[in-house]
Structures are given as C-alpha cells and as structure tokens.
Amino acid sequence: MRTQVGIIGAGPAGLMLAHLLAREKIESVVLEVRSREYVQERVRAGVLEQGTVDLMRAAGVGARLAHEGLLHRGIELRFARGRHRIDLSELTDGAAITIYGQNEVIKDLTDARVATGQPIFFECATVSVHGFDAEQPTIRFAHGGTEHELRCDYIAGCDGFHGVCRSSIPASALTLYERVYPFAWLGILAAVAPSSEELIYSHHERGFALHSMRSPKLTRLYLQCAPDEKLEAWPDVRIWEELDRRFEIDGGWSLKRGPITHKGITEMRSFVAEPMQYGRLFLAGDAAHIVPPTGAKGLNLAIADVRVLARALAEYYRSGERAMLEEYSRICLRRVWKVQRFSWWMTAMLHRFDEHNAFDARRQMAELDYLTSSRAAAQSLAENYVGLPIQW
Ligand SMILES: Cc1cc2nc3c(=O)[nH]c(=O)nc-3n(C[C@H](O)[C@H](O)[C@H](O)COP(=O)(O)OP(=O)(O)OC[C@H]3O[C@@H](n4cnc5c(N)ncnc54)[C@H](O)[C@@H]3O)c2cc1C
Structure with a gap:
C-alpha cells in the first residue's frame, strides 16, 4: 500500500488533517486502533474556540455545528458566594465560543472522510512506524487479521498521549516538559x-x-x-x-x-514534547502536548496544529518547497506555550491546593x-x- 501522508489516530487531529488534505487533493490513509462506534461515543471535550468553528465552516464540515452548536458569548465565575459574568464577545470585538461535543465533531469529520472514498481503517492492531528519519517512512499494522505495510512520504502522529508515534522518536531527540x-x-x-x-x-x-x-x-x-x-x-x-x-x-x-x-x-497534566517533528514524522494534538482541561483547550490545540500541518504539506505538494514543513514545530509551539500558560493559570487560580x-x-x-x-x-x-x- 502506498499513500502521500499516513495518519495515525482518528481523533480530532487525525480526522481534521485528513479532511484538510483531501480538500487540497493530497492522498492520505487514516489508521485507528479503536472501532468507529467507540471513537464516536467517547465523552470528552465540548468547547470550540472561534477559530475552530470558523475552520469547520470554511472546510465544509460546519453544517450540523451551525444548527446544533450552542453559541456562548460569556462565562460565569463564582467565588465567595457571589457570581460574576465575563462578557467574552464584548471584550473581544464579537468573538464567542460554541458548545458542541467532541463526539459530534468526530461524527462530522468521519462522515466527511468516508464521503471522500479515501481509506480509513478502524480496529487496527500492532501499529508501528519505521524509516521516518530517511526518505521513505513506512507504517506497519494489522487489520482484519492481515499484516500490512503502508509506504508514505510523511507520517502524521495524531495518536494521542499514549500513542506509538512520540515514543518511537529517539528519546535523545526530544525534550519533555511536564507538570502533574x-x-x-x-x-x-x-x-x-x-x-x-x-x-x-x-x-x-x-x-x-x-x-x-x-x-x-x-x-x-x-x-x-x-x-x-x-x-x-x-x-x-x-x-x-x-x-x-x-x-x-x-x-x-x-x-x-x-x-x-x-x-x-x-x-490533570501539563505536558509538551519539543520539537513536534523528527525527520518525516510530525506530532500533532495530544501526541505532542497535554493541557489541564480548565481552559477547554485540548481539542482546539489539536485542530490548530493540523491547520498548520495541512498548510505546510499543501505548500510542499504544490511547489516542492519544504520551508514551511521545517517551520511546523516552531509555529505550533509558539501558540502551544501560550495556551499552556493560560491553562495552567486558570487551573492555579480556580482549584484548591492542599x-x-x-x-x-x-x-x-x-x-x-x-x-x-x-x-x-x-x-x-x-x-x-x-x-x-x-x-x-
Ligand atoms: C479521558 C479524556 C477526557 C477529556 N476530557 C476533556 C474535557 O472534558 N474537556 C476538554 O476540554 N478536554 C478534554 N480532553 C482533552 C481533549 O479531548 C483532547 O485534547 C483531544 O481529544 C485531542 O485530540 P487528538 O486528536 O490529539 O487526540 P485523541 O482524541 O486522543 O485521538 C487520538 C486517537 O489515536 C488513537 N490511537 C492511539 N494509539 C494508536 C495507535 N497506536 N494506532 C492507531 N491509533 C491510535 C486513539 O484511539 C484516538 O482515537 C480529554 C481527554 C481525555 C483523554
């Protein structure tokens, strides 16, 4: 089997990347260890940033979100038996958040993927990545009792915090930052x-x-x-x-x-792996970083990463130019660290510490x-x- 981009993980990062690439006529194969039902029913995040909503609409996967998403223009803070509203829209020239479950995002993106006719394999086993420090990376996996080898130009490690991609990079090539x-x-x-x-x-x-x-x-x-x-x-x-x-x-x-x-x-954990790239393997979303959920940022960060990666890959396939791919980690990490700061700050301000x-x-x-x-x-x-x- 051969493709341009091998994507490991059908969470928000992997599915949105596959969708953005398909719109650029770039082939990909998505591999996921869990079943479609399991991934779609998993209860996780539900707050979408303005940029995530704008991207879903612009990418043609925002129809249900427009009908069913709940637009919120403020949040409430309670302390010392009092309530205080923060008017998000008034303070940001009209921006807002939208409540729409991560499982709904996953359903919309999976439907969009299936509609393209490009491959997505659920219930894969023994997924492993090879040769990404050279010109021809491969992904080996088992599906339906058969072993496969997928040759690709690039691998996108969108396989979450416990996936195989980050741990396949030599430890000496990554710096890990963590707070539990x-x-x-x-x-x-x-x-x-x-x-x-x-x-x-x-x-x-x-x-x-x-x-x-x-x-x-x-x-x-x-x-x-x-x-x-x-x-x-x-x-x-x-x-x-x-x-x-x-x-x-x-x-x-x-x-x-x-x-x-x-x-x-x-x-509750804050975690960053730097850089988010090693050779032809790119990490995106929870595979590269985790934030405590207080700031409602995990899903949104995953989407922001793959927006950068999709644009860099599109530039490469259009012009043969790798400059933006080489900038991927730097562009993402600049935002990741600001979001880490915010998530840590919200957590530190609102929780009780023994x-x-x-x-x-x-x-x-x-x-x-x-x-x-x-x-x-x-x-x-x-x-x-x-x-x-x-x-x-
Ligand atoms: C239990 C949990 C609860 C959360 N709750 C909240 C919340 O309440 N609010 C909030 O804001 N955020 C929450 N988050 C954070 C948010 O959901 C994540 O940041 C977001 O899912 C990140 O998307 P992702 O695509 O990077 O990773 P994931 O959504 O984790 O997707 C990774 C995918 O890769 C698959 N995978 C793993 N290993 C392999 C492999 N070897 N081969 C193939 N596929 C593989 C996984 O099955 C998964 O489908 C939660 C996260 C978790 C884990």
Whole structure:
C-alpha cells in the first residue's frame, strides 16, 4: 500500500488533517486502533474556540455545528458566594465560543472522510512506524487479521498521549516538559437541561466545580477530586450534594438533577514534547502536548496544529518547497506555550491546593476579584478563552 501522508489516530487531529488534505487533493490513509462506534461515543471535550468553528465552516464540515452548536458569548465565575459574568464577545470585538461535543465533531469529520472514498481503517492492531528519519517512512499494522505495510512520504502522529508515534522518536531527540497536578476531575454527563445558559467556573474552599453542557438536554458537570479518587466512592447522591455545595451563592440558585449517563475521572497534566517533528514524522494534538482541561483547550490545540500541518504539506505538494514543513514545530509551539500558560493559570487560580496556606488563599481571592473588577484583566482572559490566533 502506498499513500502521500499516513495518519495515525482518528481523533480530532487525525480526522481534521485528513479532511484538510483531501480538500487540497493530497492522498492520505487514516489508521485507528479503536472501532468507529467507540471513537464516536467517547465523552470528552465540548468547547470550540472561534477559530475552530470558523475552520469547520470554511472546510465544509460546519453544517450540523451551525444548527446544533450552542453559541456562548460569556462565562460565569463564582467565588465567595457571589457570581460574576465575563462578557467574552464584548471584550473581544464579537468573538464567542460554541458548545458542541467532541463526539459530534468526530461524527462530522468521519462522515466527511468516508464521503471522500479515501481509506480509513478502524480496529487496527500492532501499529508501528519505521524509516521516518530517511526518505521513505513506512507504517506497519494489522487489520482484519492481515499484516500490512503502508509506504508514505510523511507520517502524521495524531495518536494521542499514549500513542506509538512520540515514543518511537529517539528519546535523545526530544525534550519533555511536564507538570502533574495534585488533583483530578470527576466528570459526569447528566440527562437534564443545563441549569445555566453559560458555563460556570466555581472556586470553592471544598474544591473547584464546573457547570458545562453538551446540548439543551445534556449537562456536563465536573468536581475537583483527589488524583487517586475511586468512582465507587461517588454514588450519584454524593455527587449531586457536593455539586450543590460548590455552586452555592447568596440569594439562592439550584442545580437541576437528572439521570447520570456517564462518569469518569480525568487526570490533570501539563505536558509538551519539543520539537513536534523528527525527520518525516510530525506530532500533532495530544501526541505532542497535554493541557489541564480548565481552559477547554485540548481539542482546539489539536485542530490548530493540523491547520498548520495541512498548510505546510499543501505548500510542499504544490511547489516542492519544504520551508514551511521545517517551520511546523516552531509555529505550533509558539501558540502551544501560550495556551499552556493560560491553562495552567486558570487551573492555579480556580482549584484548591492542599499545600496552600492562608496567604495563598487570600492571593487566589484577590486574583479573582481583580479579574472581575478590571476590564484589562477580564479582556486578557477573554482573548485567551475564545482562542489566540495562529502566528504563521
Ligand atoms: C479521558 C479524556 C477526557 C477529556 N476530557 C476533556 C474535557 O472534558 N474537556 C476538554 O476540554 N478536554 C478534554 N480532553 C482533552 C481533549 O479531548 C483532547 O485534547 C483531544 O481529544 C485531542 O485530540 P487528538 O486528536 O490529539 O487526540 P485523541 O482524541 O486522543 O485521538 C487520538 C486517537 O489515536 C488513537 N490511537 C492511539 N494509539 C494508536 C495507535 N497506536 N494506532 C492507531 N491509533 C491510535 C486513539 O484511539 C484516538 O482515537 C480529554 C481527554 C481525555 C483523554
């Protein structure tokens, strides 16, 4: 088998890359270890930056998003039993975020891929990458009980944090930067209408909580918990009671309850592998970097990476010019580090840290007070939250 670009992973990064390349008439093959159903049902992110939405529309995969996505022009911050709205659109000349589940993005991109007739293989096994430090990289994989070898010009490692691509690069060629946080998020999906039209980020002495949603009938809620927390310790009633406490404000407010259809624990980590390229292997999305979900950036960063990669590959196939491919890592990392900073900052401001003393608690409160009383501070949050531009 032969193709121009071998893409490993059918998450947001791999599928969007395949789609952007197809629009440039560049051939690719997508390989995914999981089944199509599994990938499409996985409950993960749901906040799309303005740039992600604009790209989906411009690339012809935004029709359902335009009908079903929930446009949000602000977010709410809660602390010290009070509520404060950050008007994202007013602070950013009209930009906004859109709520649209990652699984819906995956469905739209998978449908678009299948419609091109170009290959996508689900349920692959023993995927491995070879020869990417020379001119002719290959990907070996098994599918339907048969071993295959895929020869390609370039490999895109879009296989997430635990994939094979990053770990196939010699350790001496990568520098890894990492911070693991001393807490996790217990996340639930509940079949009930959201209790607020906008996201609520709540800083509370018992720990952080987030009210989000996936649709007018599905609420997504998160609670800060211990990193080694066990789901069995959290029967539904305990989750609802803890959420009620953490969202409590003066004047009253109530959280709607409904059947919990999904529960999971997400670890919190900041991670960057530099550079994001080795020879003819390019890393994109979670394969190259992880952010704590507080800033809602993981999916959006993955999409921004492949936007750069697709443009660089298009330039190469159009003109034979490799200059932009060689700039790929530098262009992406410049934005990745700003998004790392923002995600770390949101996390540090909103969570309870066991090692904090009374000084730290007062400092956190002063930061939230500043953010909600200074236009300059709120504007900085808003421009990061709706998404920074790519600096080409
Ligand atoms: C459990 C979890 C929960 C999350 N929750 C949130 C959230 O609530 N809010 C938020 O903002 N962000 C969240 N994120 C982050 C966000 O979902 C990711 O940043 C985003 O999915 C990154 O997209 P990606 O395409 O780079 O990687 P992924 O979506 O991880 O896609 C990688 C794909 O590669 C496949 N793969 C792996 N290894 C191989 C292999 N060897 N061969 C072939 N295929 C392979 C995987 O099955 C997967 O489909 C969450 C992430 C995780 C892991």
